Amino acid sequence: MAAPKMSVGKPTADRLPCNTTSFQKKSRSKLVSIPGTRPSIQNGQLIVSTGVTSLDYVIGGGLAVGTLLLIEEDRYDSYSRMLLKYFLAEGVVCGHELYVASALDHPNDILQELPAPILDDIASPKTEDQAKSCDPESQDAMKIAWRYQHLPKVQTALASSSRFGHYYDVSKTMDPEFCQAARCHGFYLPEHSTAVTSPTATTPETYSSLLNNLQEVIHREGFDGTVPQTKSRNILRIGLHSLGSALWDDDLCCRETPSHGHALTTFLYGLRAMLRSSLSVAVVTVPSHLIQNRALMGNITRLCDTAIALESFRGSERETNPLYKDYHGLLDVRQLPYLNCLVCDLPDNKDLAFKLKRKQFSIEVGLCHHNNPLERVVT
Amino acid sequence: MLLEVLQGTEAGGFILIQDSVNYCGRHLLKSCINTALKREEVVHVLGFEVSQEELNDGLDKTSAQRLHFHNAYSDPLGWTGNSPFTVHQFTLEDIGTLLKQTPQAKAVTLVIDSLSWILRHHDPAAICQKLQALKKGGVVRAVIGLLHSDLHQRGTVGSICHLATSVITVAPGTRGLGAFAKITRRTKSGKLMQDEEIFSINEDLTVTIQSKRSHPGSTPMNTDESEVDPTANLTFNLRLSDTQREAKEKLPLPFVFSKEKKSALLHPGTGSGRILYEPDANDDYDQEDPDDDLDV
Numbered sequence: 001m002a003a004p005k006m007s008v009g010k011p012t013a014d015r016l017p018c019n020t021t022s023f024q025k026k027s028r029s030k031l032v033s034i035p036g037t038r039p040s041i042q043n044g045q046l047i048v049s050t051g052v053t054s055l056d057y058v059i060g061g062g063l064a065v066g067t068l069l070l071i072e073e074d075r076y077d078s079y080s081r082m083l084l085k086y087f088l089a090e091g092v093v094c095g096h097e098l099y100v101a102s103a104l105d106h107p108n109d110i111l112q113e114l115p116a117p118i119l120d121d122i123a124s125p126k127t128e129d130q131a132k133s134c135d136p137e138s139q140d141a142m143k144i145a146w147r148y149q150h151l152p153k154v155q156t157a158l159a160s161s162s163r164f165g166h167y168y169d170v171s172k173t174m175d176p177e178f179c180q181a182a183r184c185h186g187f188y189l190p191e192h193s194t195a196v197t198s199p200t201a202t203t204p205e206t207y208s209s210l211l212n213n214l215q216e217v218i219h220r221e222g223f224d225g226t227v228p229q230t231k232s233r234n235i236l237r238i239g240l241h242s243l244g245s246a247l248w249d250d251d252l253c254c255r256e257t258p259s260h261g262h263a264l265t266t267f268l269y270g271l272r273a274m275l276r277s278s279l280s281v282a283v284v285t286v287p288s289h290l291i292q293n294r295a296l297m298g299n300i301t302r303l304c305d306t307a308i309a310l311e312s313f314r315g316s317e318r319e320t321n322p323l324y325k326d327y328h329g330l331l332d333v334r335q336l337p338y339l340n341c342l343v344c345d346l347p348d349n350k351d352l353a354f355k356l357k358r359k360q361f362s363i364e365v366g367l368c369h370h371n372n373p374l375e376r377v378v379t
Numbered sequence: 380m381l382l383e384v385l386q387g388t389e390a391g392g393f394i395l396i397q398d399s400v401n402y403c404g405r406h407l408l409k410s411c412i413n414t415a416l417k418r419e420e421v422v423h424v425l426g427f428e429v430s431q432e433e434l435n436d437g438l439d440k441t442s443a444q445r446l447h448f449h450n451a452y453s454d455p456l457g458w459t460g461n462s463p464f465t466v467h468q469f470t471l472e473d474i475g476t477l478l479k480q481t482p483q484a485k486a487v488t489l490v491i492d493s494l495s496w497i498l499r500h501h502d503p504a505a506i507c508q509k510l511q512a513l514k515k516g517g518v519v520r521a522v523i524g525l526l527h528s529d530l531h532q533r534g535t536v537g538s539i540c541h542l543a544t545s546v547i548t549v550a551p552g553t554r555g556l557g558a559f560a561k562i563t564r565r566t567k568s569g570k571l572m573q574d575e576e577i578f579s580i581n582e583d584l585t586v587t588i589q590s591k592r593s594h595p596g597s598t599p600m601n602t603d604e605s606e607v608d609p610t611a612n613l614t615f616n617l618r619l620s621d622t623q624r625e626a627k628e629k630l631p632l633p634f635v636f637s638k639e640k641k642s643a644l645l646h647p648g649t650g651s652g653r654i655l656y657e658p659d660a661n662d663d664y665d666q667e668d669p670d671d672d673l674d675v
Contacts (some may be wrong), residue, residue, distance in 0.1 A: 076563075076571050077541070104511070158389060188513065204504075246507035246538040254535040255501035290537040315563065315573050 034233050034279075036094025037163060043341045048058045048094070048235060048281055049165035051086030053364035056165055058333060058352060059306050063283075065235060066267070066276050067337060070304035074329060077242065080285045082170070082356060082374060083310075084239050087283050089114040089174060090213035091237035092182040093166050099185045099217060099238045099280075100211055103247035105333050107186030109177060118359060129138040137302035169359050189248065193330070196376040204249040204260055207267035214238065215274060236280035237360035243267070244286045244300075253290035256260065305337035310354070327353040331363055380562050380574040381588060384545045385414050389567070392521045393514050395494075395543035397536070399529045402551040402558055405429070406580045408492060413584040415488045416442040418521070422488045423478060425464065427451045429497035434492070437584055447481055455496065466500045471512050472546060478518060486520035489513065493525035494539065503535045510542055552577050557589050598616050 040047045047062035050069070056062045063069055091098050092114065100107035147281050163181040218224050223236045244252045244264050252258045259275045267284075268284070275282055288309065291297050301307045312329035331352040336344045354363045385497045386395060394411070398404030405428075415422050416439050425448065426434055431448045438446065454462035464477075478487055491497070498506055513522055528548075540546050545564045552559045557579035583602045610617055615634045619627065 076565065078569055190515075196634060210490065245541070246504040247511055247542075249504050252503045253500060253538045254507075254532065256532055258528070287541065290534050292532070292534045293625060314571055337573065 011086075023222030034089075036096055037235060038062075038348060040064065043339055045339050048237075049090050049098075051088075051163040051165060051168070051281070052361045052363075053167070054354075054361060055083070055308075058331070058347055059135065059308070060336060062164065063281050063306065064337070064339055065281050066332055067282075068275055069279060069283045070301060070307035070334075071241070071283065071285045072307070072334070073285050074310040075289055075315060076312065077287065077306070079304065079310050079312055079316070079329060079354070080215035081241070082361070083113050084241060084283060084285060085110070086361065087237065088167055088239050091235075092174065092179055093117050094235075095182065096235045096237050097183045097185070097223075099187070099214065099222065099236055100190055100241070101187035101189075101214075101239070102190035103206075103239040104242060105299040106188050107184070109188075110239075111184055112173065112176070112181060115170045116172035116174045118167045118169050119322065145168060148225040151264060158165055165363070169356050170356065187213050193249075204263050206249045207243075207263050210240075211270050211274070212266060214271070214356055218274065218278045218280065222272075223280050235278060238275075238280055238282035240282065240284045242287055243284055244291065250294065252293075253287060256292040258293070258296070261293070265296075265299050265303055268300065272303065272305070291322055301334055304335070305339075307334040308332065321358050324353070327355045327364070329354055329377070337358050380572065381547065381560055381578055384547065384562055384564060385411055386418075387585065388522075390592075391514050392545065393543045394512065394521065394523045394545045394547070395540060396523070396525050397528045397540070397546060397548045398525065399527065400581065402549050404525055404547075404549045406494070406584075407547065407549060407560075407586070409434065409491065410521065410580055410584045410586050411523050412446070413439055413488055415490075415521075415523075416445055419445070420486050420488050421445045421447070421481065422490060423447045423449065424490045424492060425449050425451055425469070426492050427455055427466065427491050437582075440583075449477060452497075456500070467496055469497050469501065469509065471508075471509060471516065471518070475514070475518055488517070488521045490523065491521040491524040493527060495527040495530045496526075498526075498531055498535060498539075498663050503531075503538060507538055507542055509594060510539070514542070570578075577660070609674065 021073065034046070034373070037046050037048050039045070042060060045064040047064050049056050049062050050059070059069070071080045071083055088098055088100065089112065096112070100110055102110060136264070168346045187210055189206060189210075194204065218236065221236070223234075242248075244250055246254055250260060250263055252261070252264055259341065264286075271282060271284075274280075284304065286300060288297055288300075304371055309332040310329055313327070314329075331354045333347060333352070336346060338344050351365060352363050354361065354366075396407055396411075397406040399611075408659075412422055412424065419442075420446060423486075426435065426448055430452045431450060436446065448479065449464045451462075451464040451466065453463075455466050456462075457465040457467065468474075470599070474489070476485045483535075494506070510522065513519055522542075524539075526536065527538060548563075550559045557575070557577050560576050560578055562572075562574045563574070564574075566572070576588050579589060582584055
């Protein structure tokens, strides 16, 4: 009969009341310890938070460093833009470096609109001390199940149990000093475009100039390991807004048979290769509702690691459907990556609906199928 | 909301009027021009589809000197060699020089009649980039364009609509009441507003809204049948009267402890339970972790 051992040589972690176990894996940390990252419990990869804890849970704990998340935009690009801002805000809070590329708005404008973090973490469950200080009379809310009074309320929104991500208040913008503490690199396409692109150019040069710029930033700042590590390591968070739209000089969205159909796919291939060899993580939004060629959209999805699609109820007939009145839209996980493993952890239920609340972007299990389940391909 | 969109054009706005063969959006476009003229703005019109006389017909004559029509109707592709404006001149530099011809420091509204003409002769991606540059450039205050949605592929129409801050889609109204407009408006803060209205355009090119939010093809709500209440005609009573509810709450539940015992159980004191273990000779109480020699 084994004796209950105390965890030797490991500092006792803060025992969170919402943890069901106090087990801490004892490991001599050969992994790099970068702030804002942690090893994944599923496959041991180093993961970062997307900024939305529900989204972290849905894609399997977080985004693995060196991978690419594709967000298919909703019709008016409101929620996908919000997710991109959450991602960048999480980078500011964790102290990562940021790289923002956009053809529509200047990256500085995007960086000024980041949501403010809630630093005292109101959305987290109450600790036992707080519960003790409450008036015991008021705890009489539970007459029968009074033994469970002090346990935290069960959250219906999906979230993992550790405090890996942060919560943000959408109604306030991030403090400019806080934002400037993070190093940001921007790529605004009108500033970088060549003077006159000849009509006989074979491929749009916008993507290649973006890729070159990104490679130069990664190399210069030492994210790809070429620079000897005298300083501590950091992660580069890359946010690319609305790739594939007409403003990137790509007629993918305009024509059913685009003349440069492989420009975006070539770019994604090169981007993923660059991500794999550096300490960076990228989020790309694509206006997939404008792309008419479904085969091309399938190619784009295959070339990214994780892919989710947002569908907003705004303006569609589903807005008046009583089943959907609590939610702002549907979220579909199109693809999850197999990173150094044979299977990936697929979420149990695929009917996910999202709601953007002021302090949380919550993703919950929806009520009914919105797509023909036979059409869905599970990877 | 249609009137608001026509009246207030904030800087950097791009209003797109989308029509089809069933209903022509040019009347609404002329109404826009009229409103802009009445607001003392300078209006430049790139006319590809109709001639100057036809466009000026019905417009406010008093402010005619603020309206500048660039004739791209007579020779849009430059076949004669000395065309006043060709479709290939739709670039930021050429439009800039065009606007500098009329030196005004005030707000300039650029009206494009129609975008469909330009889209047939240029790459749609390039047109989107130029429109975005016009929107952001500060050369013009607002851009109003007319687009015939049935002339282009859905992706092209979608891409142009994606750029616009307000999109007005017009369709013929039912029962001869007027035309039906669906308005989508995006504010600078990212908020989206949508509305559907039935409107008609008067002789003096003002718009009157006749009714709001009436779908042309929707069926009226069936208010005759009321919802059947399943708890109505039952042989047993599902509801409690007040005295009954009080009696129910006074009933002591089993396993209800007194308050002291409850609080004692809820807040366990120190030393409520400890495990004392003394390993004897046979127990292998090794503090080392056997996994330590794994090189993981």
